[in-house]
Amino acid sequence: MELHDVWFALIAVLWIGYFFLEGFDFGIGILTKLLARGEAERRVLINTVGPVWDGNEVWLLTAGGATFAAFPVWYATLFSGFYLPLLAILVCLIVRVVAFEYRGKRDDAQWKRNWEHALFWTSLLPAFLWGVAFANIVHGVKIDTEGEYAGTVLDLLNPYALLGGLVTLTLFTFHGAVFAALKTRGDIRDRARTLAGRAGLATAGLALVFLLWTQTSGGNVRSLVALVLTVAALLGALAANQRAREGWAFALSGVTVAGAVAMLFLALYPDVMPSSLNTAWSLTVSNASSSTYTLTVMTWVAAIMTPVVLLYQGWTYWVFRKRIGVEHIPAA
Amino acid sequence: MELALAQETVARWQFGITTVYHFLFVPLTISLAFLVAGLQTAWVRTGKDKYFKATRFWGKLFLINVAMGVATGIVQEFQFGMNWSAYSKFVGDVFGAPLAMEALLAFFFESTFIGLWIFGWDKLPRKIHLACIWLVAIGTFLSAYFILAANSWMQHPVGYEVNEVTGRAELNDIAAVLFQKTTLVVVFHTLTATFLTGGAFMIGIAAYQLRRASKAAKPDTPGRIAAMRTSLRLGLVTVVIAGLGTAVSGDALAKVMYEQQPMKMAAAEALWETEESAPFSLFAYGDVDEGRNTVEVEIPGVLSYLAKGDFTSAVPGISTVEALEKAKYGDLADDYKPNIPTAYWSFRWMIGFGMASFAIGLAGLWLTRQKRWLAAGKRRGEDEVPLLTLTPNRELGPTLNTWAWRLAVLTMGFPLVANSFGWIFTEMGRQPWSVYGLMTTADAVSPGVSVAEQITSLSVFTALYAVLAVVEVRLLVKYAKAGPVDELPPPEVPSLRGPSADEDTDRPMTFAY
Numbered sequence: 001m002e003l004h005d006v007w008f009a010l011i012a013v014l015w016i017g018y019f020f021l022e023g024f025d026f027g028i029g030i031l032t033k034l035l036a037r038g039e040a041e042r043r044v045l046i047n048t049v050g051p052v053w054d055g056n057e058v059w060l061l062t063a064g065g066a067t068f069a070a071f072p073v074w075y076a077t078l079f080s081g082f083y084l085p086l087l088a089i090l091v092c093l094i095v096r097v098v099a100f101e102y103r104g105k106r107d108d109a110q111w112k113r114n115w116e117h118a119l120f121w122t123s124l125l126p127a128f129l130w131g132v133a134f135a136n137i138v139h140g141v142k143i144d145t146e147g148e149y150a151g152t153v154l155d156l157l158n159p160y161a162l163l164g165g166l167v168t169l170t171l172f173t174f175h176g177a178v179f180a181a182l183k184t185r186g187d188i189r190d191r192a193r194t195l196a197g198r199a200g201l202a203t204a205g206l207a208l209v210f211l212l213w214t215q216t217s218g219g220n221v222r223s224l225v226a227l228v229l230t231v232a233a234l235l236g237a238l239a240a241n242q243r244a245r246e247g248w249a250f251a252l253s254g255v256t257v258a259g260a261v262a263m264l265f266l267a268l269y270p271d272v273m274p275s276s277l278n279t280a281w282s283l284t285v286s287n288a289s290s291s292t293y294t295l296t297v298m299t300w301v302a303a304i305m306t307p308v309v310l311l312y313q314g315w316t317y318w319v320f321r322k323r324i325g326v327e328h329i330p331a332a
Numbered sequence: 333m334e335l336a337l338a339q340e341t342v343a344r345w346q347f348g349i350t351t352v353y354h355f356l357f358v359p360l361t362i363s364l365a366f367l368v369a370g371l372q373t374a375w376v377r378t379g380k381d382k383y384f385k386a387t388r389f390w391g392k393l394f395l396i397n398v399a400m401g402v403a404t405g406i407v408q409e410f411q412f413g414m415n416w417s418a419y420s421k422f423v424g425d426v427f428g429a430p431l432a433m434e435a436l437l438a439f440f441f442e443s444t445f446i447g448l449w450i451f452g453w454d455k456l457p458r459k460i461h462l463a464c465i466w467l468v469a470i471g472t473f474l475s476a477y478f479i480l481a482a483n484s485w486m487q488h489p490v491g492y493e494v495n496e497v498t499g500r501a502e503l504n505d506i507a508a509v510l511f512q513k514t515t516l517v518v519v520f521h522t523l524t525a526t527f528l529t530g531g532a533f534m535i536g537i538a539a540y541q542l543r544r545a546s547k548a549a550k551p552d553t554p555g556r557i558a559a560m561r562t563s564l565r566l567g568l569v570t571v572v573i574a575g576l577g578t579a580v581s582g583d584a585l586a587k588v589m590y591e592q593q594p595m596k597m598a599a600a601e602a603l604w605e606t607e608e609s610a611p612f613s614l615f616a617y618g619d620v621d622e623g624r625n626t627v628e629v630e631i632p633g634v635l636s637y638l639a640k641g642d643f644t645s646a647v648p649g650i651s652t653v654e655a656l657e658k659a660k661y662g663d664l665a666d667d668y669k670p671n672i673p674t675a676y677w678s679f680r681w682m683i684g685f686g687m688a689s690f691a692i693g694l695a696g697l698w699l700t701r702q703k704r705w706l707a708a709g710k711r712r713g714e715d716e717v718p719l720l721t722l723t724p725n726r727e728l729g730p731t732l733n734t735w736a737w738r739l740a741v742l743t744m745g746f747p748l749v750a751n752s753f754g755w756i757f758t759e760m761g762r763q764p765w766s767v768y769g770l771m772t773t774a775d776a777v778s779p780g781v782s783v784a785e786q787i788t789s790l791s792v793f794t795a796l797y798a799v800l801a802v803v804e805v806r807l808l809v810k811y812a813k814a815g816p817v818d819e820l821p822p823p824e825v826p827s828l829r830g831p832s833a834d835e836d837t838d839r840p841m842t843f844a845y
Contacts, residue, residue, distance in 0.1 A: 072424020079413025
């Protein structure tokens with residue numbers, strides 16, 4: 001195993017971290033319209049991720065920065081190629097930060113409503129678009145001999161990719177609902193479980209088709225293992241949710257997210273962006289990666305810092321471990 | 333060719349707009365993080381109400397700013413790949429490393445501990461909660477350090493070699509990139525400018541509050557004046573120290589730049605021909621095409637001093653440097669000159685606005701000086717608005733007094749203008765290079781992205797940023813006008829375990845979104 005393989009795995013870990021964490025806070029954003037009844041419940045939901053959503057989002061910035069450092073060619077081709085979808089995601093993430101922070105800063109119903117609409121859509125759209133993007137990466141896009149994306153934005157909206165988008169959208173909604181059931185109390189907690197059950201069933205149907213499609217079109221033994229694990233975790237999460245074992249349900253929905261992302265990366269390897277025009281033009285872990293020196297430096301930094309980050313982020317979740325109910329919401 | 337040119341132009345406009353905009357929030361975030369941490373430390377140590385009120389008040393304004401800084405920072409991480417993919421491929425091996433380190437070391441730090449600080453007032457023991465804001469502050473500093481190291485590498489590439497096979501720059505000395513002289517001086521200059529910005533922000537808002545309180549008929553919210561007096565003094569002291577720092581570091585940076593990018597500095601002075609005992613130009617109006625100035629106002633010898641540290645050394649002029657660069661790098665479609673009027677004027681606006689705040693800070697410090705310097709009749713208590721006194725016995729007349737307070741409010745904006753021009757100067761002064769001597773900006777753009785896509789992106793970001801600017805400024809004004817709120821400190825939480833399960837579990841949160 002060479003250093004660029006290690007970095008491929010590390011990038012996968014960063015994306016797993018991102019989708020595991022931001023996955024449920026995207027879900028929470030979506031649930032503010034699907035689950036919450038009234039202002040107090042909406043605030044309950046938002047505050048379940050209040051102290052942590054910002055830290056969750058940094059996993060994306062780290063994945064971006066790490067890709068830049070470890071696989072500059074991948075970074076350059078991916079973000080210039082998927083230009084407009086990425087633009088849409090960035091706009092959503094920008095507005096979303098502001099929506100979280102500014103919603104409660106004025107005691108004005110219209111102001112709050114506007115930011116709530118913003119929070120809903122800017123959670124829903126990226127949840128969908130990330131699936132579209134990753135499905136395209138795994139499936140391969142038109143990469144020319146120069147390593148540039150030669151397709152159009154419409155090429156990115158193919159059936160497989162759209163299905164991928166629906167999978168991440170439903171999966172994150174499920175993950176978010178399970179998280180809401182774990183972190184709230186009172187009436188909303190029971191309704192979160194019911195909704196999680198429905199979202200989980202929808203996820204199961206869509207994910208099964210998508211993952212089998214991925215497996216048959218470009219899978220291998222390792223990705224098959226991940227597929228089985230993912231489906232088992234999803235069913236387990238559904239069962240635990242049914243029995244109101246919320247901790248287990250959340251752990252297993254987390255494994256589902258991690259397993260699905262892992263499966264995509266396993267199906268992708270050793271390519272990082274396969275070319276659908278000519279396999280010889282595909283970007284791979286070896287032709288897209290940085291020099292050994294850079295990878296060595298970055299390996300040291302990552303090896304020291306990642307555990308530290310996990311430790312203090314984990315501590316944050318522990319500090320804010322208490323369930324939140326409407327009675328905890330202070331007046332505006 | 334025409335299309336390629338347009339692509340570069342659009343990409344540069346987007347980078348310029350998004351970066352200058354982002355950097356309105358960055359310096360406020362960095363400096364306010366440290367200033368709030370300082371105020372909170374004072375509160376934890378002394379228990380004085382004025383420090384608590386000031387911490388809470390500036391903390392709110394700080395958070396309104398942080399949100400914008402975080403939001404606009406997201407684009408920065410990705411637009412290299414979107415609009416500058418040729419650049420990203422060529423330099424990613426070197427340039428990506430500090431960016432990734434910034435995310436791993438700084439972003440996680442800031443974002444995690446800021447969540448703990450916002451929501452942790454009643455959940456964490458006081459000292460741990462205080463540690464959180466210090467960690468946020470350290471995170472903002474680290475973040476600035478890494479990104480400035482990356483930028484310094486573009487100004488003066490070191491610690492790399494170009495791989496002949498792949499045609500990409502490859503890192504071979506990370507320490508050289510992180511600790512080269514350019515990086516250290518730039519960090520010093522940017523950080524001092526950052527504190528100048530935060531200090532001026534404090535002066536402006538505290539002055540507004542105090543002026544209003546002095547004119548109000550009814551008694552003020554208890555403790556508000558004390559908190560704002562302390563803030564005003566803290567802002568003034570910060571501005572004076574930071575102002576001196578920017579001057580010293582700016583001088584050092586100019587000397588480094590004369591060595592590394594003589595063209596930038598020649599452009600900053602609109603100095604066309606090499607001159608011995610070169611003068612510092614105060615005003616110039618010239619004809620760029622003909623390479624001369626028609627009107628000039630100058631101070632003799634000062635430029636030589638800025639560049640080399642004595643009043644007689646020769647300073648290379650634009651034409652001289654251009655001939656040298658042509659000989660070194662060959663002919664270029666464009667030429668090796670940046671836009672001279674932009675470089676010349678942005679350099680002056682940077683210095684002018686920065687030093688104006690410094691001067692106002694110095695004057696403010698004198699006018700509001702401590703009690704023991706003043707005659708007994710002029711002294712004011714903690715809960716009174718300070719008198720602006722010129723000599724121990726004489727206060728400012730009514731007109732001067734009004735203008736002094738107004739100017740104090742105005743000074744808030746000066747460092748923001750100075751910072752923006754500073755970046756415009758250093759980035760535009762490096763043109764036509766994106767990495768000095770290594771890659772031109774024209775070669776750095778994404779070959780696969782269409783101009784239509786770029787224009788979409790540019791318009792979307794500009795429109796979005798304009799709307800957000802209105803929203804954030806109105807919010808800042810609202811909270812700045814409201815002033816410190818009369819509230820009690822949260823109860824002390826004795827242990828890290830937080831309130832136990834049976835103990836007041838239904839108590840509302842101190843802070844919630």
